[in-house]
Amino acid sequence: MDHQLAAYLDTLYQEGRTHDGPLADRLLRLRNMTPAAAGFIALLIRTQRSRSVLEIGTSNGYSAIWFADAVRDTGGRLTTVETDKTRVESALRNLQRAGVAAQVEVVHGDGGDVLTHAPDASVDLVVLDAERPAYADYWPELRRVLTPHGVVAVDNAVSHRAQLTEFHGLLTQTQEFAVHLQEVGDGVLTAVRTR
Numbered sequence: 704m705d706h707q708l709a710a711y712l713d714t715l716y717q718e719g720r721t722h723d724g725p726l727a728d729r730l731l732r733l734r735n736m737t738p739a740a741a742g743f744i745a746l747l748i749r750t751q752r753s754r755s756v757l758e759i760g761t762s763n764g765y766s767a768i769w770f771a772d773a774v775r776d777t778g779g780r781l782t783t784v785e786t787d788k789t790r791v792e793s794a795l796r797n798l799q800r801a802g803v804a805a806q807v808e809v810v811h812g813d814g815g816d817v818l819t820h821a822p823d824a825s826v827d828l829v830v831l832d833a834e835r836p837a838y839a840d841y842w843p844e845l846r847r848v849l850t851p852h853g854v855v856a857v858d859n860a861v862s863h864r865a866q867l868t869e870f871h872g873l874l875t876q877t878q879e880f881a882v883h884l885q886e887v888g889d890g891v892l893t894a895v896r897t898r
């Protein structure tokens with residue numbers, strides 16, 4: 704990542720923290736992923752050479768900028784999905800300012816719907832950073848859309864461990880995935896399809 708983009712991400716992250724600080728209502732907060740978690744997932748994208756990355760939960764585009772920079776290196780594309788129209792607009796502005804908008808499609812909609820409409824085996828890496836209780840319902844479609852060596856990366860797996868118990872169980876029960884809880888940032892639950 705070049706210095707200019709790193710500086711822009713630092714500023715955006717600090718703005719997010721300042722914005723969220725006084726807000727008691729969780730849903731009003733931007734809740735950006737930690738730089739450590741976003742950097743780890745960007746590393747997975749580069750390591751896997753992901754061509755097709757799907758993020759559910761865009762907020763203002765902070766983590767999407769990290770992933771867009773990574774897919775620029777792999778020649779891939781990022782699709783990021785957000786239900787809140789104002790946040791979609793904010794993400795589009797921030798991606799443009801960061802100079803990575805060409806690598807990204809920001810979808811205003813529901814992540815579950817986007818999964819349902821995605822073709823079989825079409826996504827190399829899925830990032831889940833939205834409403835954790837919904838992830839278990841996503842599972843059949845997630846499994847269907849992932850490529851043979853597909854990766855799932857789930858943020859907040861340490862900070863909100865209890866909310867991910869069911870989803871974690873689904874990932875391990877299939878025996879199709881190597882599952883690892885990476886204690887970086889708020890915790891990234893990572894699963895790589897092996898068979």
Ligand SMILES: C[S@@+](CC[C@H](N)C(=O)[O-])C[C@H]1O[C@@H](n2cnc3c(N)ncnc32)[C@H](O)[C@@H]1O
Pocket residue numbers: 733734735736737759760761762763764765766767784785786787790812813814815832833834837
């Ligand atoms: C934790 S924030 C995402 C933070 C973002 N990944 C980042 O690091 O900058 C969660 C976002 O998911 C959005 N969201 C909640 N449910 C969703 C759904 N079903 N589909 C898409 N987005 C959703 C919320 O509006 C919120 O902006």
